[in-house]
Amino acid sequence: MTFVVVAVVAPFTGQNQSAGDIVIGIIGCLAIAALFWWLRGRTDPEAQFRSKSKQRQAKRIKVPDNYTAIDIETTGLDTSTARIIELGAVRIRHGKPVAKFSQLVNPGFPIPADSIRVTGITDKDVRRAPDSTKALRRFLAFIGHDTLIGHNIDAFDMPIIRNEAKRDGLKPPTNQTIDTLSIARHIWPGERNRLVDVIRRLGIAKTESHRAESDAMQTAQTFEAMKRL
Template sequence: MGKSDSVVVLDFETTGVSPNMGDRAIEIGAVMLEDGVVVDRFQELMNPGFYISPFIEEYTGITNEMLADAPPCDEVMRRFHDFIGERDLVAHNASFDQRFLDAELMRISRPRRGSFACSMLLARRLLQDAPNHKLGTLARYLNVTEEGDFHRALFDSEVTAKIWMKMLEDIGDRHGLWSPEFDLICRLCKTPKRGIEAFLIKQALAINRL
């Protein structure tokens, strides 16, 4: 695993909630961070091979007309697999995006190589005073601004990346843990809320002894 500020932050828009029920991806958006700076972006619509529901059209703003000329999922996912390489990955409510990423990559026999972290789980631990931990709420809470619309993949990934970096900066400011290892953040995401401060203090002390 690499550093937590050198990752790919991604977001899917999909035809539904479960690839196990036949749902497919219809858009992927991602930003590549290197040392906390966006160095590349990826965004493509993809045709799932069937009409999407009026609810999904309304929810995402992605219409069947927009998807009619889009490349098929397999073609887009080959390009996206090349884009992410072996980098670690971040998403908001990552269990959702991980399910779809793994399902789409399985279809093309190209397994994911990087590990996943969830910005929502991290926010629940570091931003316990936020009204809730939805992406839009956290963007307002942290004064993150971006031009675009929620529920479009590149916009959501851009916002998630900014929230992610603000949380990493907070860890650095409060505990001196600058550019922590990705594995440390993954462990932090699994730490009970009441144990967060003790966990971070212990990590900072361990690093300072090195």
């Protein structure tokens, strides 16, 4: 850098040079110095490492210890028409369950046979249960503003819950969600990653009950186990 300064300034330090020439020489010197400083930053391995480190930190997703795991049972699998027949949730604080929510819901029409076969929930079970408006209002009060964890929550549970809320004149929830199905697909690509597959793989349980509160608890256990992988 010293050589560069001398090379630029020297031609303008003679006695016959005007003040303007000297100023121009100094400006040129500063410009070249700035160029060298910029190039040094571009080629400094430590500077590149620090930049990449900051990028990694910016992209890192904070894994919550406080959240609510949820699950629903429905009259079908079509998110545009399915109605909720059971709501379940487990509130987690510091990785441990502290409160549970379970509510059967009367959909207002006979439960399809396929749904009865999977869930075991019958018309008799929901006959005295509250309608979706009352049940969903209680559910939304329970989950509050918590981050919600669910298995296939983004493609199934939340679209149905939001549809029910809109249908009942309630404000649809806008909680942040984390989908354990997406996480499982990332950890075990190419494998079957239904909730029952994942809980067996992680040694949590051998079967999935297809009841909302129980499945919500297994989802929370799944999330906690995957955090340790």
